[in-house]
Amino acid sequence: MKILYSQRHLSHVPGYEIFNGEKDPHSEIPSRVENIKKSLIVNGFKISKLTKRVPLRLIEVVHDKNYIDFIKNWSVYSYPSVFPYNDLNKNKRLINPLARLGKYSFDLYTPMYKGIFEIALESSSLAYELATDIKTNQIKVGYALCRPPGHHAEKAKMGGYCYLNNTSIAAEHLSRDGKVAILDIDFHHGNGTQNIFYDRGDVLTVSIHADPNWKFPFFTGFSDEKGIGKGEGKNINYPLPKGTANDLYQKTLEKAVVKIKDFKPRYLIIAFGQDTHKDDPIGGFKLTTNYFKKMAKTINSLRLPALIVQEGGYNTKLLGDNVVAFLNGFS
Numbered sequence: 001m002k003i004l005y006s007q008r009h010l011s012h013v014p015g016y017e018i019f020n021g022e023k024d025p026h027s028e029i030p031s032r033v034e035n036i037k038k039s040l041i042v043n044g045f046k047i048s049k050l051t052k053r054v055p056l057r058l059i060e061v062v063h064d065k066n067y068i069d070f071i072k073n074w075s076v077y078s079y080p081s082v083f084p085y086n087d088l089n090k091n092k093r094l095i096n097p098l099a100r101l102g103k104y105s106f107d108l109y110t111p112m113y114k115g116i117f118e119i120a121l122e123s124s125s126l127a128y129e130l131a132t133d134i135k136t137n138q139i140k141v142g143y144a145l146c147r148p149p150g151h152h153a154e155k156a157k158m159g160g161y162c163y164l165n166n167t168s169i170a171a172e173h174l175s176r177d178g179k180v181a182i183l184d185i186d187f188h189h190g191n192g193t194q195n196i197f198y199d200r201g202d203v204l205t206v207s208i209h210a211d212p213n214w215k216f217p218f219f220t221g222f223s224d225e226k227g228i229g230k231g232e233g234k235n236i237n238y239p240l241p242k243g244t245a246n247d248l249y250q251k252t253l254e255k256a257v258v259k260i261k262d263f264k265p266r267y268l269i270i271a272f273g274q275d276t277h278k279d280d281p282i283g284g285f286k287l288t289t290n291y292f293k294k295m296a297k298t299i300n301s302l303r304l305p306a307l308i309v310q311e312g313g314y315n316t317k318l319l320g321d322n323v324v325a326f327l328n329g330f331s
């Protein structure tokens, strides 16, 4: 197993998130990845440094060109104030920065500032390099310690602490060689990944997450979202209720694994969040650290070349233990 890390994320320190008009301490902090890294080292895992940079042309297939330019050229620390309020603006060239900020955001948890593009690009590069190693048969399993996370970033919208969709960029890269299955096991619905591959028949997206009627991102993640066109039937959502514990999660995961097996993918990508743990401050499931090992074993019964991409997880004290348990189950 190859584990990839870059210290570039240390300079990504969002000041706060805005909830109900209040400034709350930001949950997506550098110690998340640093604590995972520490636990990995203590438990004998080797950490490799990034050597490749994701090509811009690959990002431009996954994300809208204007959205990329918007992130690249933004210069001041900002949160959106106004969001699009009807469809008349769809094809208009919006010049006012406040309009552009609202157009390309969907929440107040994901601040913009000068330099965020380079940091997000580095995070995507971790997933990209491991995907390349898997494509070229150099490794069977890789774990990308991505930060900022990516699965909430849509084609042309940032949100949920995400700017570029690392999982989707790696999936696009791998899909050139064969079918890809994405299994999203973060606590929250991977709305961005769903949005990006919704009409694709060659990329299966399966997400197990908190019922959107209960938790973020609220607007997507329902079981009737099944894909369109060639992608019909290739998007599968398993929303789960508050308090979901190991047993119900395992039953659902087994169903998801059967769907992936039936799809016969060449590659598997796991969007891995640890906010499903019982002591996560943002989540609301009751999974235990021991269960993370069983979860990984169940997924690895597919015996596919697999890329594990770090997404959410906010109990910084326990993230490392949960990642170690998962990776031990995988090897």
Ligand SMILES: [Zn+2]
Binding pocket: 186, 187, 188, 273, 275, 311, 312, 313
């Ligand atoms: Zn999450």
